[in-house]
Amino acid sequence: MKIEILCVGTEILLGDIVNTNAQFIAKEIAALGMESYHQSVVGDNPKRLKDSLSIAFSRADIVIMTGGLGPTYDDLTKETAAEFFGRSMYMHTPSLERIEIFFKKIGRDMTENNKKQAMMPEGASIFENHNGTAPGLAVRGKLIDHPEWGEKIAILLPGPPKEMAPMFRESVVPYLAALSEQVFISHEIHLFGIGESAVEAELIDMMETMTNPTIAPYAKEGEVLVRVTASAENCEKAEEIIKPTIDTIKARLGQYIYGVDVGSLQNALVQLLREKGLTIATAESCTGGLIAKRITDIPGSSEVFGMGAVCYANEIKTKLLGVSEETLRMYGAVSHQTAREMAEGARRVSGADLAVSTTGIAGPGGGTTEKPVGLVYVGVSTPHGCETFELRLARGYSADRERIRWSAASNAISLATNAVKKLEK
Amino acid sequence: MKIEILCVGTEILLGDIVNTNAQFIAKEIAALGMESYHQSVVGDNPKRLKDSLSIAFSRADIVIMTGGLGPTYDDLTKETAAEFFGRSMYMHTPSLERIEIFFKKIGRDMTENNKKQAMMPEGASIFENHNGTAPGLAVRGKLIDHPEWGEKIAILLPGPPKEMAPMFRESVVPYLAALSEQVFISHEIHLFGIGESAVEAELIDMMETMTNPTIAPYAKEGEVLVRVTASAENCEKAEEIIKPTIDTIKARLGQYIYGVDVGSLQNALVQLLREKGLTIATAESCTGGLIAKRITDIPGSSEVFGMGAVCYANEIKTKLLGVSEETLRMYGAVSHQTAREMAEGARRVSGADLAVSTTGIAGPGGGTTEKPVGLVYVGVSTPHGCETFELRLARGYSADRERIRWSAASNAISLATNAVKKLEK
Numbered sequence: 001m002k003i004e005i006l007c008v009g010t011e012i013l014l015g016d017i018v019n020t021n022a023q024f025i026a027k028e029i030a031a032l033g034m035e036s037y038h039q040s041v042v043g044d045n046p047k048r049l050k051d052s053l054s055i056a057f058s059r060a061d062i063v064i065m066t067g068g069l070g071p072t073y074d075d076l077t078k079e080t081a082a083e084f085f086g087r088s089m090y091m092h093t094p095s096l097e098r099i100e101i102f103f104k105k106i107g108r109d110m111t112e113n114n115k116k117q118a119m120m121p122e123g124a125s126i127f128e129n130h131n132g133t134a135p136g137l138a139v140r141g142k143l144i145d146h147p148e149w150g151e152k153i154a155i156l157l158p159g160p161p162k163e164m165a166p167m168f169r170e171s172v173v174p175y176l177a178a179l180s181e182q183v184f185i186s187h188e189i190h191l192f193g194i195g196e197s198a199v200e201a202e203l204i205d206m207m208e209t210m211t212n213p214t215i216a217p218y219a220k221e222g223e224v225l226v227r228v229t230a231s232a233e234n235c236e237k238a239e240e241i242i243k244p245t246i247d248t249i250k251a252r253l254g255q256y257i258y259g260v261d262v263g264s265l266q267n268a269l270v271q272l273l274r275e276k277g278l279t280i281a282t283a284e285s286c287t288g289g290l291i292a293k294r295i296t297d298i299p300g301s302s303e304v305f306g307m308g309a310v311c312y313a314n315e316i317k318t319k320l321l322g323v324s325e326e327t328l329r330m331y332g333a334v335s336h337q338t339a340r341e342m343a344e345g346a347r348r349v350s351g352a353d354l355a356v357s358t359t360g361i362a363g364p365g366g367g368t369t370e371k372p373v374g375l376v377y378v379g380v381s382t383p384h385g386c387e388t389f390e391l392r393l394a395r396g397y398s399a400d401r402e403r404i405r406w407s408a409a410s411n412a413i414s415l416a417t418n419a420v421k422k423l424e425k
Numbered sequence: 426m427k428i429e430i431l432c433v434g435t436e437i438l439l440g441d442i443v444n445t446n447a448q449f450i451a452k453e454i455a456a457l458g459m460e461s462y463h464q465s466v467v468g469d470n471p472k473r474l475k476d477s478l479s480i481a482f483s484r485a486d487i488v489i490m491t492g493g494l495g496p497t498y499d500d501l502t503k504e505t506a507a508e509f510f511g512r513s514m515y516m517h518t519p520s521l522e523r524i525e526i527f528f529k530k531i532g533r534d535m536t537e538n539n540k541k542q543a544m545m546p547e548g549a550s551i552f553e554n555h556n557g558t559a560p561g562l563a564v565r566g567k568l569i570d571h572p573e574w575g576e577k578i579a580i581l582l583p584g585p586p587k588e589m590a591p592m593f594r595e596s597v598v599p600y601l602a603a604l605s606e607q608v609f610i611s612h613e614i615h616l617f618g619i620g621e622s623a624v625e626a627e628l629i630d631m632m633e634t635m636t637n638p639t640i641a642p643y644a645k646e647g648e649v650l651v652r653v654t655a656s657a658e659n660c661e662k663a664e665e666i667i668k669p670t671i672d673t674i675k676a677r678l679g680q681y682i683y684g685v686d687v688g689s690l691q692n693a694l695v696q697l698l699r700e701k702g703l704t705i706a707t708a709e710s711c712t713g714g715l716i717a718k719r720i721t722d723i724p725g726s727s728e729v730f731g732m733g734a735v736c737y738a739n740e741i742k743t744k745l746l747g748v749s750e751e752t753l754r755m756y757g758a759v760s761h762q763t764a765r766e767m768a769e770g771a772r773r774v775s776g777a778d779l780a781v782s783t784t785g786i787a788g789p790g791g792g793t794t795e796k797p798v799g800l801v802y803v804g805v806s807t808p809h810g811c812e813t814f815e816l817r818l819a820r821g822y823s824a825d826r827e828r829i830r831w832s833a834a835s836n837a838i839s840l841a842t843n844a845v846k847k848l849e850k
Contacts, residue, residue, distance in 0.1 A: 016645075037467065293712075308713070309732075316732040401724055
């Protein structure tokens, strides 16, 4: 089955937003083992939308569209798709009720044009939207102008990624999987502290020869993710096929793996702390709150995180965490010693089981020959003592403030996770 | 002149990379006042590339392509484009020399296939690549298969964004500007506290009737940005044309405008603090470090920011900031009173000129009928006293943890900025 992606939205054409929907869908399609040769973007214009959809149907069996499902007059994806299949529109009562409930819940009046979002082409499969008002849908059949092209499928999804992505995973993946009579199972192995090309070098023999499961490494925000995907007639069989491959990858790259299907470094840390009933505190200089922010991104993090100190100024390091003025004078704020006293101070003040600290030079200013931009110290204090680590983060493309801060925070979270592994309540 | 963007690369089709090139080029084109109705992506496949380019030429005057300029056999963008114009390829000696110098500089042997990167269609304009080996180029003329379509232009650029983006600004913008004999100037007006549709309602008369300058509002991360773009024969004239429109927008929406061309809320705050020589501290509960993180995202923020306290646990609010246990017991952590004592405590402990605090329920858990998810209190303490604000941020689409935290932080930064406006050192 050939799939094509057609994203509808003038805001993409104007470059106001990056088309992350296309990438998300492309990746999901690839994981399902389906082929995609074209992606297109078109604006909210009836004629151009129609022309683009016609071109897409001429090349592909399935066209996945995003955007243009809103309540206003220029949202016309649904009507345009229905026209191709010669379907009339009807009011889909369950969707209307969901939209009415949504408006009641947020305490706003539902305007008349919102009803448009519940209008559906006859015979469409409807996908519920759990994160907004516009339902998604799939229409399947022959095109009235080109019945000779055979059966075609249009899948229509809302434009906002926060609505589209969950709907894709919840509804579209099963819909597509049902077409192929195969199930697809993926697991994601998360690695930190190794680059994508080094991971590829370790796995290239498997990547080149294996077809089921398939192995694909991805670089993501300074980490690497290896996705292993298997297909089989049912989930159990697929899991059976996957298991030995994951074991092999663990054997080869175990020291860099921080989890399977764990989402993110901070999630792995928070879940581990919860399992062990331990708590953590943070003391940040150069990362400026980013570690605390990433930990508190995780729902339920309040169980394991009580205090974060952002000590940008030296006198605050002393005042909040008790870093000694002598240490700051003798070794400077960016030093093993300061990182140590920050971590120890944060653990003492917060009463947490462990504490992690960062102090460094994020740039672009503030670097010297001795202490260049990208030099960061991390401290990890536990009841067994305090370890400190020196990082050099300004290599290659990483030499900008945002990447240095992100990478320093990732390293600190990773080092804290390693320390938690050795702790018991 | 209609422009179309065609990105070539199997890695985009597989979802391995986000197509940021399309967005970058789209934005640049829009700023030049040129029209773009389609974007497409196709893989490194000769037939499909040819078909896609043919479709693009049938719709647009100028097709900008990225990718496929590399040294390997599957890089065929240049050869394919040359074929459309009926041009043969020749060795462009200055490009070859540049490539040879590049390899000498990095101390590697230049392989034979790298010479391919210096082969150019006859009559092409060549764009130097200052960040890699593959030069860019433009071919202009009639297509041999469709001379009736009139004069067409193909602009070919390397795929890596770090090579493409500087080449676009250095070479393509002047090339395109020369075609139109006009300069384009844009200014961005930043608004907070008002939705995109409300901004549109206020400006719809201007948006519908004005052609130079043009006005376009965009929603972005809970804020609204209004872009005003004018064209004229020179920059001064364009600025003259823009000014009255910006003044009118300021008169209509002034209370929501936090700056023109200022980038972000946090940047506006940091710049204002620097101008006034004032300092700020933060005390965060529900935003968990996000405000500190956003402030310290700005280079040079250490001049105005010394301390941030992330007080997730009640006892830490008391310990670090002196929030009274009685206040916490009587009113709860999520209250005007706690927000006030947090802000006052942060200002006292840090010695900063002002302090901003947040305490609220970010969800998904922790909400009650009385204090639902999305309820957030913000405190702003200055030498003139402390103001507190109640926010309800779980309306409609905002009802997820990440959005509530982002919105709470944005509101806090905005409220702090308003307070700074009234302060003098």
